[in-house]
Amino acid sequence: MRTRSPRAGWRALDVGDLRGAISDFDQAGQIREDVGLGTEDARPVIAGIVGFAVIAHAEAGAFERAEALLADAGLDGELPEQMVFNPLLHARASAHLLARRVDKAVADFRELGRRHARWGLRRPSPPWRSSLAVALVARGERAEARELARAELELARVWATARSIARAERALALAANDPDETIAGLTSAEQRLADGPWRLDRARVRCELGAALRRVGERRAARELLARALDEAHACGAEVLATQATEELRASGARPRRRALSGHDALTPSERRVAELAGRGRTNREIAQELFVTMATVETHLSRTYRKLGVPGRAELAAALAERDGEPEPAT
Structure with missing residues (x-):
């Protein structure tokens, strides 16, 4: 059996292989023995490992496991104001959003934004602006969400990576009041991700684009995108997204294929x-x-x-x- 490490887990998570990431983080998660979990000096070292493991488990729908990882590492409360904790704060907020604990997600995303402002950080990574925008849309606060998404899109265009631009486009599209703007923005994001390795990002955008098309009556196009999103979500092990895609397919009048019962x-x-x-x-x-x-x-x-x-x-x-x-x- 291959040797697993946090680095392998990060690579797997980056391309949307949640099963591989979870397995890698769990095996590398001899964290307690390796770095002395529980000591104050170890917290910065384990923050990154725990943060990425938390988001992998949350995407897979294992919310209790994600919470337990944070609690066991003493990372579920207030975090030291050090840059090394930024990815963890973003992961924790993202896990809250996936679990529909929207207020907690907003609080953590805002805290990350405050820290970026304090340190003068001007970059779209971690993408706290677009993530906060999506959380605010869930609360119906679209005006602020659009401002945040536009700001991140400007930064992402300077950063000039397809994934960072697509994430900002997605957030701006979801915050739009006009259905045509939503569809145009999500279409652009889907096209940017189409040829890249980011399967989970692509599946999520396809699911949201399919949902937007369904709402304007484009049922055939919606079903095609939603079916692809569902297949990709299953391939990634993304149970939360798979559930969302299944619900949207049913709303479109389709009958989603049953998951494999064996193997x-x-x-x-x-x-x-x-x-x-x-x-x-x-x-x-x-x-x-x-x-x-x-x-x-x-x-x-x-x-x-x-x-x-x-x-x-x-x-x-x-x-x-x-x-x-x-x-x-x-x-x-």
Whole structure:
């Protein structure tokens, strides 16, 4: 089995491979032993690792796990005013937004903006302006959202990367009052992301563009985009987005294809995470402690995994998972 590291997790998250990112962060998350989690000196070191792990789990719909990671690292409250905590603050706010805790998301995004202003930072990374804009749209505060998105779009054009521009275009489109502006902005963002490696960003924009087209009666075009978004969301392991795309497809009159009922693609991120730990020899109790879940949850995930993979029990898990990953079965 390949050696995993935070760097591998960051790369996987960047291209929308949430299953890979979660697996990498969990294995690299010998964080406690490696850097002495719990000591004040270690907090800046683990902030980046925890932040990216939090957003991966939140995108996968594992909100309790994301919260537990923050709490266990002592990063769920007020954070020191150091630049190293900026990505964590953005990730924490993004996780709140995915969980529909909009007020908490707005508070964290605003705090990140205050810190950027204090330090005179003029860059679209982390993209706090567009992220705050999307959160404000959820509260119906579109005027401020448009101002923030326009400001980030100007910065992104100087930054000159397709992804940063697309994120700002997406936020500005969602904040628009005119449906035609929304569709035009999301179309531009989708085209910028079309040939890049950012699968999750692309799937999200396609889902939102499909929803916008549905609302103006363009049902056929909407269904095509939404179906592609749903497929990409499933491929990424993005359960929150997959649910959104499924709901939009049903609203368009379509009947979304059922997810795979067996095989590796049928595993949820939580099931795969439990299975990988079990395949590496961890006991149910050890898995429950590491993932901050109950023993009953572990047992449920394992029983479902055995059925989906068609294996009789724990001893066959490592080989079954390695078969999908293209890795040799570990020697015993």
